[in-house]
Amino acid sequence: MQLFSCPFCGPRDETEFLFAAEAGKTRPEPAADVSAERWSEYLYLGGNPRGATREIWQHLTCGEFFAMERDTVTHVVSVSHSLRGEEA
Amino acid sequence: MTARRVTDSGRPLAFSFDGRPYEGREGDTIASALLANGVRVVGRSFKYHRPRGIYGAWTEEPNAIVDVTFDGTTTPNLRATTELLKAGMDVRSVNAKPTADADRLGLLDRLSPFLPAGFYYKTFLWPDWHRFEPRIRAMAGLGRLDPSNEPPAENPMVNARCDVLVVGAGRSGLAASAEAAGAGKSVILVDDQFAPGGSMLYREVDGDARVEQAVADIARLGGRVLSRTTAYGIYDHNLVCCWERRGAQPDRQWRVRPGQIVLATGAIERPLIFADNDRPGVMSADAALFYLRRHGVLVGNRIVLAANNSRAIPIADTLREAGAHVTVADLRDGGTVDAVHGAKAVEAVTVSGKRLDADTLLMSGGYTPTVHLFCQAKGKLRYDEGIAAFVPGNPVEGVSVIGSAAGDFDDYAISPVWPKAGAKTRQWIDFQNDVTLKDVELAARENFRSVEHLKRYTTLGMATDQGKTSNMNGLAAMAAITGRTIEQTGTTTYRPPFTPVPFTVVAGRRRGELFNPVRRLALEAEHRAAGAVFREYGGWLRPAWYGKGDAADEVRREARQARDTVAIFDGSPLGKIEVFGPQAGEIVDYNSYNTISTLKPGRIRYGFMLTESGVIYDDGVTTKLADDHYVVSCSSGHVAGVVARLEEWRQDRFDPSQVFVHNLTPHWATLTACGPRAKRLVDALSLGVDLDDAALPHMGAGTGTFAGCPARIARVSFTGDRSYEVSVPAATAPALWAAMNEAGRVLDAVLMGSEALLMLRAEKGYIIAGKDTDGTTMPQDLGLSGPRDKRQGEYVGKRSLFTDNAQRQDRQQFVGLAVSDGGPALPTGAHALGSDGGQRRSAGFVTSSYDSPALGRPIALALVQRGLSRMDEEIELVHLGSVRRATITDPCAFDHDGSRLNA
Numbered sequence: 005m006q007l008f009s010c011p012f013c014g015p016r017d018e019t020e021f022l023f024a025a026e027a028g029k030t031r032p033e034p035a036a037d038v039s040a041e042r043w044s045e046y047l048y049l050g051g052n053p054r055g056a057t058r059e060i061w062q063h064l065t066c067g068e069f070f071a072m073e074r075d076t077v078t079h080v081v082s083v084s085h086s087l088r089g090e091e092a
Numbered sequence: 093m094t095a096r097r098v099t100d101s102g103r104p105l106a107f108s109f110d111g112r113p114y115e116g117r118e119g120d121t122i123a124s125a126l127l128a129n130g131v132r133v134v135g136r137s138f139k140y141h142r143p144r145g146i147y148g149a150w151t152e153e154p155n156a157i158v159d160v161t162f163d164g165t166t167t168p169n170l171r172a173t174t175e176l177l178k179a180g181m182d183v184r185s186v187n188a189k190p191t192a193d194a195d196r197l198g199l200l201d202r203l204s205p206f207l208p209a210g211f212y213y214k215t216f217l218w219p220d221w222h223r224f225e226p227r228i229r230a231m232a233g234l235g236r237l238d239p240s241n242e243p244p245a246e247n248p249m250v251n252a253r254c255d256v257l258v259v260g261a262g263r264s265g266l267a268a269s270a271e272a273a274g275a276g277k278s279v280i281l282v283d284d285q286f287a288p289g290g291s292m293l294y295r296e297v298d299g300d301a302r303v304e305q306a307v308a309d310i311a312r313l314g315g316r317v318l319s320r321t322t323a324y325g326i327y328d329h330n331l332v333c334c335w336e337r338r339g340a341q342p343d344r345q346w347r348v349r350p351g352q353i354v355l356a357t358g359a360i361e362r363p364l365i366f367a368d369n370d371r372p373g374v375m376s377a378d379a380a381l382f383y384l385r386r387h388g389v390l391v392g393n394r395i396v397l398a399a400n401n402s403r404a405i406p407i408a409d410t411l412r413e414a415g416a417h418v419t420v421a422d423l424r425d426g427g428t429v430d431a432v433h434g435a436k437a438v439e440a441v442t443v444s445g446k447r448l449d450a451d452t453l454l455m456s457g458g459y460t461p462t463v464h465l466f467c468q469a470k471g472k473l474r475y476d477e478g479i480a481a482f483v484p485g486n487p488v489e490g491v492s493v494i495g496s497a498a499g500d501f502d503d504y505a506i507s508p509v510w511p512k513a514g515a516k517t518r519q520w521i522d523f524q525n526d527v528t529l530k531d532v533e534l535a536a537r538e539n540f541r542s543v544e545h546l547k548r549y550t551t552l553g554m555a556t557d558q559g560k561t562s563n564m565n566g567l568a569a570m571a572a573i574t575g576r577t578i579e580q581t582g583t584t585t586y587r588p589p590f591t592p593v594p595f596t597v598v599a600g601r602r603r604g605e606l607f608n609p610v611r612r613l614a615l616e617a618e619h620r621a622a623g624a625v626f627r628e629y630g631g632w633l634r635p636a637w638y639g640k641g642d643a644a645d646e647v648r649r650e651a652r653q654a655r656d657t658v659a660i661f662d663g664s665p666l667g668k669i670e671v672f673g674p675q676a677g678e679i680v681d682y683n684s685y686n687t688i689s690t691l692k693p694g695r696i697r698y699g700f701m702l703t704e705s706g707v708i709y710d711d712g713v714t715t716k717l718a719d720d721h722y723v724v725s726c727s728s729g730h731v732a733g734v735v736a737r738l739e740e741w742r743q744d745r746f747d748p749s750q751v752f753v754h755n756l757t758p759h760w761a762t763l764t765a766c767g768p769r770a771k772r773l774v775d776a777l778s779l780g781v782d783l784d785d786a787a788l789p790h791m792g793a794g795t796g797t798f799a800g801c802p803a804r805i806a807r808v809s810f811t812g813d814r815s816y817e818v819s820v821p822a823a824t825a826p827a828l829w830a831a832m833n834e835a836g837r838v839l840d841a842v843l844m845g846s847e848a849l850l851m852l853r854a855e856k857g858y859i860i861a862g863k864d865t866d867g868t869t870m871p872q873d874l875g876l877s878g879p880r881d882k883r884q885g886e887y888v889g890k891r892s893l894f895t896d897n898a899q900r901q902d903r904q905q906f907v908g909l910a911v912s913d914g915g916p917a918l919p920t921g922a923h924a925l926g927s928d929g930g931q932r933r934s935a936g937f938v939t940s941s942y943d944s945p946a947l948g949r950p951i952a953l954a955l956v957q958r959g960l961s962r963m964d965e966e967i968e969l970v971h972l973g974s975v976r977r978a979t980i981t982d983p984c985a986f987d988h989d990g991s992r993l994n995a
Contacts, residue, residue, distance in 0.1 A: 005328055006329050024740065038891050040895055047704060047705060079329065087743070
């Protein structure tokens, strides 16, 4: 059971959190201008890096989305911070 | 009599083993009681059914596995060494028929040359393994499960935090706990044995008194000491799970998040490897000392002690003082154990070429630090030549290992005696899984040389003891055979649990009703009083129908009467997600396939919500109460999901200060009146809302009051009849229920459950998202392509509606089916028959099917390839071998022009 840190509520069990997206992923718009390849990449492809990654998670208990940096190999969570007032 | 009790205290406890009565003492384990009674054969080995006796004294025990019946409950596969004896226990050996002493399958041992490691991979291949499998499976396995034994779900789980968690209350663990507590840290000390103290209790003079003092000191400093509590696993981010046994109370699970973990888990004595080293009466020397000092049981009269280390040899003197005749075979001086004589008990031992009469052979091949938890925490090991064992290598953050678990023994000298290649005799390495030195050689010969391959090919270390006594010898044997060092050979991976933990403890209270708790209606008691039969729908426990009659009859009665008079239906689980703020219109539009914000306040619109893949996620209605206030009423089972998606976009796409999403579903109860007399029923409630159709038309909403509380009224129909959904605060629901029932009396109203509603909506061709649609269905597959073709701006899933796949001509489309073969209702799930180059294949399937009371004929809804352009075409459907015929129709089979909505 990993321990993630909500910037508002502090460290909690990972079961309280929901993965949202890898940070920096944006929705391509408007639909009419988006190629099938670009849309498919948005829908189905992630970087899924080995090692350091920056991701957007939601703390289901308080509902807030936030950014979290962690290592997919060592499971070390280095930092998490609020997204209020900034681009993800 | 070989073994005996030399100090006799404690109350006598009667118990039985394999049907024979025995007497133990209060404080005994099952193992110590069996030893004191001179019982030598306590079980049979897993594969060869060799007679086996007690080897060890605690969790390392490989042989003494028993089924215990106590208080009417049988618990299988318990270790006799770790179970406290209770009066009246019925103890049975496992893997033996009828008893361990006289096991019919004992002759299997003579077939052992034909049953080497992996024999089942090589034999039983012709003609087919499956012909042999049932009989082999019947022979395999250990204890017997009692299928009638379903323990209650009453095991609590405790979450705890502390600065320091110490595992193991031996000398090192007690000292570390006292030191940490003395430094002002919060300390939890867990120990799996009956009392704290570890080897101090039987290896040190006045150990008991010093342990008692140490425990008192720790408690005085604020530390917490938990006995009978096994730390069985270290998981991510150093979560430690512990299993606490509490005697008469149910076992408890502790999930501890310590700042620092201190492992003081001690060491386990390993066997020596020689011919027939598995005979009953061949025991761990350390265990013999334990039984003498802790239970007053001397394990033998004529004892041979064979050892290769300084920690075991002095045990001989202690046993002599207790009255045994002890001969020491000191392997450090080149002594050897050549043979063990006797099958069901040791009769004699040949040591260094000399035969000695003996009833017991104690052995010590050295001590292996208990590093399981350290390795679970991703610690790596290092081989220490000085103590001939693996010890913790790299440091792990937050974990320290101390005492003998770290290989730190006092005055310890060992001359390792490892297994050698070229065995002529059968020398056991893994007792429980019957793995001999020859098996390890076979694995090496067949190139299963990595320890992980060795483990899987021979099953070495895979038994319920997880190789606590065998792993070290096994890998040393592989090292010797392959000419590698022990360090090069390495160890297998240590995984939780350290020792078997009951599933009841892991599951805790998350079983039965609490496994996936249903949501309950505010009016559940009222429904029960009215005779409701409850079923689960989308996570809610709801009335399926009312009445004690045949289910199908009751459902048809409700459905028929709902069309004739008026039905009262509890629709409380329907989503009531409030969206407020200046951007409320934008977010509900983005959420929906259909534009919502163009509604006038007080009006309602039906629409779909799509996933980004363009698939219909849910359908429902959205009410616009004001420009900055909407209520999204999605289907009952999708409320949590719709709230989640709205909240995600609110924070990701919109300005969170300009829009707010609040789920009020459980706060409001909704009772629906539907049917030709619905208006008269609602009128009688005097809600203060103008019910005139000009003021409140179909798809209109209003707000009134009921019993002094706000009441929302919405004209939305899921049956095709005139309908009013009346919502009041949940606390007011009983009053509304009473008022509607009272008003309904003169109108011949009927209480309607979910089953009748599902039937009525199917007559109208209204979908249930996820039942009449699947993970591929897009709006245009229901013939609703208006927004797709015309709507400007972004909404969820938009781009996906224009992919090549979305525009395929052969998509499965939503249609109705009319049975054309004169038969009964079609089976739900029946496949529409299509063809592909002459091959029969599915061209869709029936999603809903009912015998319609209103129409007097069967109706069905289906997804059929190109269905929308195949109206009136007759198709074949197959289900479990039978073929049916039906005609493709419009999904709406009842009141096609919708006149009943305003009737």
